[in-house]
Amino acid sequence: MNLHSQVKTNRCQPLVNLYWDLQNVSIQKSAHLLLSFAQTQGHLLAQNVYYNSQCQNQAQAKKPLSRLGFDCRDVPCPLKDSADHQLIAHCLKDIHSDRSPDIIILVSGDGDFCPLVRNLQSLDKKVIIFAQLGNVKQKLKDLVQDDFYFVDQLPKLVQVKTNPQTTAVKAQLIYEEAIDCLRNAIQTALNQGQRTSLSQIGKLMRHNPHFPKCSKFPLVCKSDGTTFSKLSKFVNAAISEGIVYAKTTGKEPEFFLSERNRLLV
Secondary structure: OOHHHHOOOOOOOOEEEEEEEOOOOOOHHHHHHHHHHHHHHOEEEEEEEEEOOOOHHHHOOHHHHHHOOOEEEEOOOOOOOHHHHHHHHHHHHHHOOOOOOOEEEEEOOOHHHHHHHHHHHHOOOEEEEEEEOOEOOHHHHHHHHHHEEEHHHHHHHHOOOOOOOOOOOOOEEEHHHHHHHHHHHHHHHHHOOOOOOHHHHHHHHOOOOOOOOOOOOOEEEOOOOOEEOOHHHHHHHHHHOOOEEEEEOOOOEEEEEOHHHHOOO
């Protein structure tokens, strides 16, 4: 069974994708606020920025945005709207994938995105748009109505109080996806001849592309509302379900996949 196919029904938060047209909206200094806002909307799956490296001001933005966790997509083409076409293509591909987002945040005021927004709305997707003052088409704004914002509203929307580079929203991970990360981490450690201790498993889980980029262990959510805020509690739940088992061979226990679950890696 493909566990990702259960994402639509087994999760505690909506799935969110963010697509940013950097040529149309240049707000690098507020990028962290944009991420904070996206995280308040649900479980952030992707944060893509589309830029043209042939434009010096856009090329210079890549490094700081990458540090924040943005996936910077270079579209070095002189043709008009080339970045827009790439953004639209990626968005439609994501929408029809097995990790289809429920909410799409579009950072652009370009009227060329109107057909995309209508398409998304026809699929019952929520679309939120951010644009800059004086650089937005009214027809695009009218499509989303109350879900339209100017980027100047970001500080108020995320209610930053002290450190603007942090967010009070704890990163979250769907239980089924966390189990996938756990299986892969254990199998990777065994393949590399490493111990499968709790700390080592935790490190390897963070290398999984589906694992949230956060300093602390994310909040793992089950469909029945049960949550696990610590790796040890999450692993204990996996043991109780027969997914893994513990074996003490030294100072600390190691964890191994049950025979049935080894076949799923």
